[in-house]
Amino acid sequence: MHKFTFFVLFSIAASVIPASAQFPMGGAATPKALPGTAGDQSPKGNSKISGTVVDSASAKAVEFASIALYNKKTGQAVDGTVADEKGKFSLTKVLDGEYRLLFSFIGYGNKTVDNITLTKGQDLDLGVIKLAANVKQLEEVTVTGQAALIEEKVDRLVYNAEKDIAAKGGDATDILRKVPLLTVDLDGNVSLRGSQNIRVLINNKPSTIIASSVADALKQIPADQIKTVEVITSPSAKYDAEGSGGIINIITKKNSLQGLNLNVDAGVGNRGSMLSLNGGYRKGKAGFTIGGFGRGSYNTITKTNLEQTSIANGIATRTSQAGDGDSRGLFGQYNIGFDYDLAKNQSITAGVRYGVRNMISEQDLVTKLYTNDVNTSTSSRFVDARNLSGTVDVNLDYLRTFKPQQEWSISTLYSRNDLNNNFDANLMNGGGELTSRQRNLNKNINQEFTFQTDYQTPIKKNQLLEFGAKGIFREVNSDFKFLTAGRTGDFITETDQPSGALTYNQNIAAGYSSYTYTTKSRYTFKGGLRYEHTFIDASTETGTVGVGNYGVLVPSVNASKTIKGTTLKLGYNRRIQRPGLAQLNPNFNSANPQNITIGNPELRPELTNNFELGVSKNIKKTYINATFFGRATNNAISQVRQPSDTLAGAIVTTFENVGKQHAYGANIFANVAATSKISVGLFSNVFYSIMKGQAIGEGGLSEEISNSGWNVSGGVFSQATFKNGWGAQAFGFLQGSQVQLQGMQGGFGFYTVGVKKDFKNKKGSIGIAAENFLSKRFNIHTELNSSQFNQVNDIYLYNRGVRATFTYKIGKMTMDAPKRKAKGVNNDDVKSEGGGQQQSGGTPGGSQPR
Structure with a gap:
């Protein structure tokens, strides 16, 4: 639940906060200048502070939580770090003195540990630090406990297929039938708002298999290997012009x-x-x-x-x-x-x-x-x-x-x-x-x-x-x-037929x-x-x-505005649909x-x-x-x-x-x-x-x-x-x-x-x-x-x-901490059998869906 909320909040922040003003993954509490950066001129010591950050309810590690070290006398941030995938953190080369630690992470309330006194060469282990969920913040962003099933982003609707247990053992058709905005008939033909002139991508990439038949291609994709299905109804200029109905991007499960x-x-x-x-x-x-x-x-x-x-x-x-x-x-x-x-x-x-x-x-x-x-x-x-x-x-x-x-x-x-x-x-x-x-x-x-x-x-x-x-x-x-x-004999070319x-x-x-x-x-x-x-x-x-x-x-x-919890979106686009094979x-x-x-x-x-x-x-x-x-x-x-x-x-x-x-x-x-x-x-x-x-x-x-x-x-x-x-x-x-x-x-x-x-x-x-x-x-x-x-x-x-x-x-x-990988090709330009299409992928703003 908390991971999902983090990603929703982080996506919203990335879309509205300029790059120069964005904080690292841990949130706003991270100091502006950390040790090792160009702006860090803090003197070094030989003491160490370590510990583990966990969720107070589930006791699971809070990955990539931010830890900021403040001088208790001056109130200034002197050091900071980010927890690893197991919630563990370590601050080294700390001067002796009196400090307080601030722990923060999106979706959780901040927590402060006061009265930290270090002597020269001391190795201080704080043990387990528990962060409690920020309930009010969660409710403002998502439906508690269930919003992971459907996400709405600026230009698309995302169906999290990995939550689907009934389709296990089936194929992509079983998943797409459950995606809002889509209609899939019993032959596997897909339409969006009544139009079969759509593009279908697999991991942001097209394939000639889609160009020949969308219905048959979907049968080759196992349902339990699909992570999300993205429905893009108003593609930006970054996307290929093909697909008058819109874009369907099927993201399969990956790992880092x-x-x-x-x-x-x-x-x-x-x-x-x-x-x-x-x-x-x-x-x-x-x-x-x-x-x-x-x-x-x-x-x-x-x-x-x-x-x-x-x-x-x-x-x-x-x-x-x-x-x-x-x-x-x-x-x-x-x-x-x-x-x-x-x-x-x-x-x-x-x-x-x-x-x-x-x-x-x-x-x-x-x-x-x-x-x-x-x-x-x-x-x-x-x-x-x-x-x-x-x-x-x-x-x-x-x-x-x-x-x-x-x-x-x-x-x-x-x-x-x-x-x-x-x-x-x-x-x-x-x-x-x-x-x-x-x-x-x-x-x-x-x-x-x-x-x-x-x-x-x-x-x-x-x-x-x-x-x-x-x-x-x-x-x-x-x-x-x-x-x-005839009844027997070899086949011959029929001249009356093309x-x-x-x-x-x-x-x-x-x-x-x-x-x-x-x-x-x-x-x-x-x-x-x-x-x-x-x-x-x-x-x-x-x-x-x-x-x-x-x-x-x-x-x-495309334009969007959120007013008192209500999001309004307005879009216009012109699309082209080329004939398929x-x-x-x-x-x-x-x-x-x-x-x-x-x-x-x-x-x-x-x-x-x-x-x-x-x-x-x-x-x-x-x-x-x-x-x-x-x-x-x-x-x-x-x-x-x-x-x-x-x-x-x-x-x-x-x-x-x-x-x-x-x-x-x-x-x-x-x-x-x-x-x-x-x-x-x-x-x-x-x-x-x-x-x-x-x-x-x-x-x-x-x-x-x-x-x-x-x-x-x-x-x-x-x-x-x-x-x-x-x-x-x-x-x-x-x-x-x-x-x-x-x-x-x-x-x-x-x-x-x-x-x-x-x-x-x-x-x-x-x-x-x-x-x-x-x-x-x-x-x-x-x-x-x-x-x-x-x-x-x-x-x-x-x-x-x-x-x-x-x-x-x-x-x-x-x-392993998530890393951005090279993007792939997105072709969007052939109308396929039954009207189904292949579409371009990618997220407006430059970030590809993962």
């Missing part, structure tokens, strides 16, 4: 410990199992980390019912389709890291991370076609789809710190994703006899290199200037083929400047300007794709021939203006946050559906820059500390969306379409801690229907409960969690329509599950 350690985590359940090994070794200036995580999913059953009618060439065809599906997969992530302190104010960080995803889905489809209500054909189709990928990220970063808040960094990143998204289909007639076969081969290579440099410096006592430059060199290659074969290759080179040059000003009355203003120029060279086998170069100027303004790739995906998807390599970016007003306040034991926002997007990338001219009853979906999307709404979150050990959280997301676009009408002519409506979602979560290491947590979420340009997508629900028991030595724990155990299945009911088609789709998900978890820590570590 001395020694050797190894953490073992395991879980087994009826729908998935996992094993994770993470270790580290640190000696002096160097540190090494190594980790591996593997997760298998199985028993994932899906049933679908599709009824649709399409009109092509003046003929109406009705499709009735039923499907039974099953999927299984293996997900892994392996990493090795190294950091080294070149000097007291210089460090380098390097790392390699490899991720693998092997997802296999099988589905039986029975399709019946009707013309004028007469059954014209019945067929069945067995589809074996394989989504296989391997991703490698290599980074090397350098950080030079000159003085508090003045620093310069260089960051580099190479990332490559090899993705194969293929399927094989066996086609059978109504009697179940094999008639033909189909195969779609879709191989993609997405690689990029990023170079970035940033500099920040304080100006006077209440201003901060930041500027930097960045270059991204990206190349996407896609080779796709559609093959057919096959070929896409080469997409995208280079981005960017520069930014940001300025922060804090007034004497504690108003904080932050404004910035960023310019990004995108160079595109794209081609297919038929020639150059008509996408030109473009530049965009992105302004951002899934939307650009012209591969003809006909795994379900009645619903075909094909990308458009000529897509242009979309631009969004965002406005928000936030209010937050602590009312006794309740923390309330309400944010009102508006979002306007022009040239929006929208799905365009139309009947197929060649396949009876089929609907073809592609992407076009034909939409306008406006949204206005509010996010409300409340956390209630019922007792010091029990908390309950409530959150709701409500917004009204207006969509306009184009579709294919009668006679093949384009027609204007529009749709609007309310989107509502909300949830509740609670957690409790008990004696003897027991803890429990519960979570429930309900998503209402979502407005689409051509209809409505049905809602869904999700809930989970978990119990955990820590071992007495705190080195391990066991737990059990269950999800959706009261319902057999969920039904997502979607209705889409236009003048040329009508579609009703029901997807039934069978996701009842239970899992047991186990964790154990091996090795003994000692805490």
